[in-house]
Amino acid sequence: MIKPIPPGFIFLLGAFLIPLFRGGLKKAYLLLVPVIAFIDILQLKHGTSWVYHFLNYNLILLKVDRLSLVVAYIFVIIAFLGLLYALHVEDDGQHIAAFLYVGSSLGVVFSGDFFSLYAFWEIMAVASVFLIWYRRDKQALDAGFRYIIMHLLGGCCLLAGIAIHVANTGSLDVGQIERGLAWLLILIGFGLNTAFIFIHTWLPDAYPEGTITGSVFMCVYTTKTGVYVLARCFAGTELVAYMGGIMAVYGVIFALMQNDVRRLLSYHIISQVGYMVAGVGIGTELAVNGGIAHVFNHILYKGLLFMCMGSVIYMTGKRKLTQLGGLAKYMPITCITCIIASLSIAGAPGFNGFVSKGMVMLAAAEEHMTILYLLLLLGAVGTFLSFVKLCYFAFFAPNEEIETKEAPINMQLAMILTAFLCVFIGVYPKVLFHVLPYYPLHYHAFAPAHVIGIIQLFMLSGLVFMLFKEHFAPHEGIVLDFDYFYRMAGRGLVKFCFFLNDVRTAIQAGMSDLVTSIIALSKKPLPVPRPIGIGVIFVLALFTISFFISAG
Amino acid sequence: METRLKTIFWVLVGLTVVIGFLPIHHHFFPWDDVPSVDAVFGIIGTFLLLIIIKFIGSFARKKEDFYD
Known part of the structure; x- marks a missing residue:
C-alpha cells in the first residue's frame, strides 16, 4: 500500500504541472488534484510521520490528530469548490498561486514543529498576494503591497517569538506556550493573520481588490489557519x-x-x-x-x-x-x-x-x-x-x-x-x-x-x-x-526619507562646491570669492576643533 | 402584494413574541427568566448599532478618492 504523503505537497507539487495541460485536460487536472488530496487525507493515521532531523531539531511535516484532520477536510473541500468556480479562468498564474496557497495552508495545518510551520506560513503570504496582483490594476497593486508588508511584519514577529521560545525551552514542537515575550510575539504573529483588531486592516483592504476567483480562496485560508494555530497554542x-x-x-x-x-x-x-x-x-x-x-x-x-x-x-x-x-x-x-x-x-x-x-x-x-x-x-x-x-x-x-x-x-x-x-x-x-x-x-x-x-x-x-x-x-x-493611521505613518516615513535625501543632496552639493573652489583656488590663489573663503575657513575650523578634541 | 407581505410579517413578529412566553428558557443569566427577552435584545441591539454607525460615519465617512 502507498504511504500517504503530507496533503499540502500534493498541491505544492501539483502547481508546477498546471502549465503542462491545455483545454479540457487542464480543467480535469484542476479538479482531480483536490480529489487526490482528499483521498490522501482519508488515509492518514493519527500520530507523527515524515520527520526529518535538522540542526539538532526534528522537523515534523505530518502531525495528524482530530484537530488537523477536520481543518484539512474543509480546506480541501473548498479548494475543490473554489477551483470549480474558477474553471473558466485561462490564466495559469492564478491557478498556480491558488494551488501554492492551498498547499502551504495545509502545510501549516499538518506541521508538528514551529520551523516548518513558519516556512509554510510565509509561503502562504507570498502565494496569496499574487491572487490580488493578478487583477492587474493600480488599486490591486497598491493593496497587494500593503497586504504583503503587513504579513511580512507579522512573520517577523512570529519568527522572533519562535526563536525566543526555542531558546527558552529547547523545543520546536507546536503546542501551548508559556507566558512571556515569546508568547506575546507569537500571539501577535498569529493574531495578524487572524485579523485581531488594530492589526486587521490588511483584510478589508486587500480582499475586495483580489481577482474574482482569487478572493474566494483568500477568504478561506489565511484567517482560518490563524484560528487553527490559536487553537493549538492559545x-x-x-x-x-x-x-x-x-x-x-x-x-x-x-x-x-x-x-x-x-x-x-x-x-x-x-x-x-x-x-x-x-x-x-x-x-x-x-x-x-x-x-x-x-x-x-x-x-x-x-x-x-x-x-x-x-x-x-x-x-x-x-x-x-x-x-x-x-x-x-x-x-x-x-x-x-x-x-x-x-x-x-x-x-x-x-x-x-x-x-x-x-x-x-x-x-x-x-x-x-x-x-x-x-x-x-x-x-x-x-x-x-x-x-x-x-x-x-x-x-x-x-x-x-x-x-x-x-x-x-x-x-x-x-x-x-x-x-x-x-x-x-x-x-x-x-x-x-x-x-x-x-x-x-x-x-x-x-x-x-x-x-x-x-x-x-x-x-x-x-x-x-x-x-x-x-x-x-x-x-x-x-x-x-485604523489603516488611516498606518497609511499616515507610512506617508510620514516617506516624507522623512525625502527630507533626509534633501539633506544628503545639500551636503553633497556643498562638498562638490568646496572641492571646485579648492581646485579653483589652487589654480589662482587670489582674489578669493567670499563664499569660498567662508567655506575654507569653515573646513579649517572643523579640522582645528577635531584636532583639539582628539588631542584632549 | 407588498401590503400583504407586511401583514404576514407583522403577524409572524407577534407570534414569535407570544411564543417567548412559553416556559422554555436557558438559565445562565439573570435576564433569562424574562419572557421574550431575545426580542428585546433584537430591538435594543439594532438601535444600538444604528447609533454607533451614525456616530462613526459622522467623522469616518470620506470621499472615494480620499487616499489618492
Whole structure:
C-alpha cells in the first residue's frame, strides 16, 4: 500500500504541472488534484510521520490528530469548490498561486514543529498576494503591497517569538506556550493573520481588490489557519476570548457602513472569525468544538458569499451597493444561493452557521462570561441586519439600469454545491460533530430555547430594519478604519526619507562646491570669492576643533 | 402584494413574541427568566448599532478618492 504523503505537497507539487495541460485536460487536472488530496487525507493515521532531523531539531511535516484532520477536510473541500468556480479562468498564474496557497495552508495545518510551520506560513503570504496582483490594476497593486508588508511584519514577529521560545525551552514542537515575550510575539504573529483588531486592516483592504476567483480562496485560508494555530497554542486564553468578542462586534459595525460588496463581506470575515477566536479563547471542550465547527461552516458560507458577489461583479462590472439592485430576476441562482449563504452566516435555524455559532454562545453562557456573551449576541444582530441589507440592495431594490444574465455554468454549479453543503450541515449537523476535535459531543443543536431565541432576535431586528430602512441605506464613499493611521505613518516615513535625501543632496552639493573652489583656488590663489573663503575657513575650523578634541 | 407581505410579517413578529412566553428558557443569566427577552435584545441591539454607525460615519465617512 502507498504511504500517504503530507496533503499540502500534493498541491505544492501539483502547481508546477498546471502549465503542462491545455483545454479540457487542464480543467480535469484542476479538479482531480483536490480529489487526490482528499483521498490522501482519508488515509492518514493519527500520530507523527515524515520527520526529518535538522540542526539538532526534528522537523515534523505530518502531525495528524482530530484537530488537523477536520481543518484539512474543509480546506480541501473548498479548494475543490473554489477551483470549480474558477474553471473558466485561462490564466495559469492564478491557478498556480491558488494551488501554492492551498498547499502551504495545509502545510501549516499538518506541521508538528514551529520551523516548518513558519516556512509554510510565509509561503502562504507570498502565494496569496499574487491572487490580488493578478487583477492587474493600480488599486490591486497598491493593496497587494500593503497586504504583503503587513504579513511580512507579522512573520517577523512570529519568527522572533519562535526563536525566543526555542531558546527558552529547547523545543520546536507546536503546542501551548508559556507566558512571556515569546508568547506575546507569537500571539501577535498569529493574531495578524487572524485579523485581531488594530492589526486587521490588511483584510478589508486587500480582499475586495483580489481577482474574482482569487478572493474566494483568500477568504478561506489565511484567517482560518490563524484560528487553527490559536487553537493549538492559545486555547483557553481569556484575552483571546475577549478579542474574539470585540472582533465580532467591530466587524459588523464596519460592515454595516460599507458600500463595496466584497469589502462588506471582508468585514464580516473579521466578525465571524471573532466567534471562532472566542470559542478557542474560552477553551472548554464545547467552546473549542464550537470554534472549529464555525471554521468549517464559515468556510462554506463565506466562500459561497464571495462566489455570489464575485458572480455579480463578473456579470455586471459593478461592485457598489449603490449601483446594484434588481438582480433577482436576472440572476436567480446567484440570488437564491446568496440568500442561503446569508441565512447561514446570520445563524438562522436550519443553516450551518446556526449550529456552530450556538455552540460558541452556549459555551460563553456556561462559563458565565456575560460581557463576551452580549458582544457575541450583538454581533449576531449586526450580521443579520447586514445581510438583509446586502440581499435587499443587491437583488431586490428597484434598479432599471441593470440588465444582465446568470453567471457561467461552472460558477453556478460551485455555488449550488456549496449552498447544498450549508443546508445539509444545517439540518444534519451530526455529520460535522463526528469530525470535531472533541468527540463525543454533548450538544443539542435544536434546543427549543435556542431556536426560539434566535427567531425572536431576527424577527424583531428585521422589524426595526424595515421601519428604519433608509438609515441603513448604503452611501457613496469609503469609511476610514485604523489603516488611516498606518497609511499616515507610512506617508510620514516617506516624507522623512525625502527630507533626509534633501539633506544628503545639500551636503553633497556643498562638498562638490568646496572641492571646485579648492581646485579653483589652487589654480589662482587670489582674489578669493567670499563664499569660498567662508567655506575654507569653515573646513579649517572643523579640522582645528577635531584636532583639539582628539588631542584632549 | 407588498401590503400583504407586511401583514404576514407583522403577524409572524407577534407570534414569535407570544411564543417567548412559553416556559422554555436557558438559565445562565439573570435576564433569562424574562419572557421574550431575545426580542428585546433584537430591538435594543439594532438601535444600538444604528447609533454607533451614525456616530462613526459622522467623522469616518470620506470621499472615494480620499487616499489618492
